[in-house]
Amino acid sequence: MTHVFVSPHPDDAALSCGGLIASLRELGQNVAIVTVFSGSGSTEHLTPYQREALGFGSKALWPVTEAFNRANIPNDVGLGDEPLPPWAATADRLDATQADADAAAKRFWQRSSWYRRASIHNESLAGQPVIDQMSTQGAVLTVELTEAEAAADATATRRLEDERYAYFAEASLIVLDLPDAVFRGYEGDAELLGTPRDDDPAPVALLRSEIARLEPQKVYFPLGVGGHVDHQLVRNVGLAMIGDARRWVMPGPEWAGIVSFYEDFPYAWWNDFRSIDELREGQANGFGELPYDVTIVPEYANISDQLERKINGLTIYESQLPRLFGGSRQMADAVRGYGRKIGALGGLNGHAERYWSSLSL
Numbered sequence: 001m002t003h004v005f006v007s008p009h010p011d012d013a014a015l016s017c018g019g020l021i022a023s024l025r026e027l028g029q030n031v032a033i034v035t036v037f038s039g040s041g042s043t044e045h046l047t048p049y050q051r052e053a054l055g056f057g058s059k060a061l062w063p064v065t066e067a068f069n070r071a072n073i074p075n076d077v078g079l080g081d082e083p084l085p086p087w088a089a090t091a092d093r094l095d096a097t098q099a100d101a102d103a104a105a106k107r108f109w110q111r112s113s114w115y116r117r118a119s120i121h122n123e124s125l126a127g128q129p130v131i132d133q134m135s136t137q138g139a140v141l142t143v144e145l146t147e148a149e150a151a152a153d154a155t156a157t158r159r160l161e162d163e164r165y166a167y168f169a170e171a172s173l174i175v176l177d178l179p180d181a182v183f184r185g186y187e188g189d190a191e192l193l194g195t196p197r198d199d200d201p202a203p204v205a206l207l208r209s210e211i212a213r214l215e216p217q218k219v220y221f222p223l224g225v226g227g228h229v230d231h232q233l234v235r236n237v238g239l240a241m242i243g244d245a246r247r248w249v250m251p252g253p254e255w256a257g258i259v260s261f262y263e264d265f266p267y268a269w270w271n272d273f274r275s276i277d278e279l280r281e282g283q284a285n286g287f288g289e290l291p292y293d294v295t296i297v298p299e300y301a302n303i304s305d306q307l308e309r310k311i312n313g314l315t316i317y318e319s320q321l322p323r324l325f326g327g328s329r330q331m332a333d334a335v336r337g338y339g340r341k342i343g344a345l346g347g348l349n350g351h352a353e354r355y356w357s358s359l360s361l
């Protein structure tokens, strides 16, 4: 059982739900983050606006453990023509060590009918994969990703930040890599923050199956405050899932009671979002058309103890902070300010995040 946070872009779950994620982990609950629109189209012909708007708006396994990626550890001593330091292995010494290791392996294995050779060089002897080259942990595409990052690929940068955050938060990360709205033909704020196009449907089937496979005890979708099309589409998946059981002839999975919605931070802060009633009365977003036996109720997560951890986690998203907040200090102020406001709305003496949870009547 796990708590699944559906994040339209890398950073949305951390921004909106970082406090609850930290609380859940402290309680020993499993957390999975599904990042939906993190993919790139061709980044070669991006206009400056597109490059900027990416900010708003393969599948990774477990968080990257870069400390164990040898490629990230520079040599202390150059490997050029300089003379070797006294402690460095020479070919002769390595051969001697290999011979010793072979003899030891032979002694160890002599009671069995076969013999394994030792390999101190960490090289493949018979074409079998070497453990260091297998991505059991960490980003499958780490080398490609870091190269792409070096080449200033904005989506690669954001994905790396997402993986670092998942590692920090002890969450597993599932990256769907659907192309960001700017790669699906949305141009300018009016389109990016407008109504999703008819030929750009919400990825309901894909997300439903990814989520169902995790057997979640709770799934958190964005409310779509701020109106970014990617956020709206992800929210619409949540709404569609709530309606699932009622559409099926045979009883289907009951998502009402499991699906919950989070307030998109910082957009909810900037818009002074107060209640889901603002969405019910607003543009066609589905909250006014829920099944008659489903209601949405606010739930307050007291994050006072996790507030600083949430802020620390957000500093990982270096590429986003300047554009979103102006800097990490302003980010911290905004997180504290919004947390205090929500805490007050919930009558809590402290900081809170608010979730709007579906409930079967």
Ligand SMILES: [Zn+2]
Pocket: 008, 009, 012, 056, 057, 228, 231
């Ligand atoms: Zn977003």
